Amino acid sequence: MHEFQLPSMTCGHCAAKVNRALKQVDPACAVEVDMALRKVAVRSDEGRATLAEALSEAGYRPA
Structure with missing residues (x-):
């Protein structure tokens, strides 16, 4: 389980x-x-760095 803090995630x-x-x-x-x-908590076989990159590319850079 990977957890990420996303300060810019403010709405649905x-x-x-x-x-x-x-x-x-x-x-x-x-x-x-x-x-x-x-x-956000993510259960995935992908690595943390890959998931963090996907979040950043979507505009939600993990803190």
């Missing part, structure tokens, strides 16, 4: 975009979004 639209970006990298991943804490 942001959460959906984050989810899509992660699913493009690993369609089988499980994504849990916590809007209140601006955090």
Whole structure:
């Protein structure tokens, strides 16, 4: 399980975009979004760096 703090994720639209970006990298991943804490947890076989890069490219750079 990889956890990322995403300070720029502020709304449901942001959460959906984050989810899509992660699913493009690993369609089988499980994504849990916590809007209140601006955090996302990802269960994936992909490496942390790959997931962080996908988030950054989508405009949500992990803190």
